[in-house]
Amino acid sequence: MNVQLYIWQRLTAAVIAPLVLVHLIVIFYATHKGLSAADILARTHGSSAWALFYGVFVAAIAVHASIGIRTVLSEWSPLGARQRDLVVIFFGLLLATLGLRAVAVVVLS
16 A cells, blocks of 8 residues: 555544544434434534534545545456546545535535
8 A cells, every 4th residue: 555545544544533423422412312303404504613523524534435445446356556546536526525515415404
């Protein structure tokens, strides 16, 4: 594996870990309080803090997962380096697009 990609994957893992913890705490809080989806959307509507939190989460996940998929494709697929990298870039952009779209819907709806 490329050393730079290794470092990027470890850095994104360091970002993701506390974000997952906060995300799980929020889920437990919401379910414990019996909040409905409408209640949650009302609380997140227009919140730049939640948009930033989940925007960073999505970006870190997109980078982290793409590097992991690249490693798996390198070891298990017959794709050449250029094809593999194009697949991985597409995958990362797809994850980022879908994730950021979900963030926008939750914050803007």
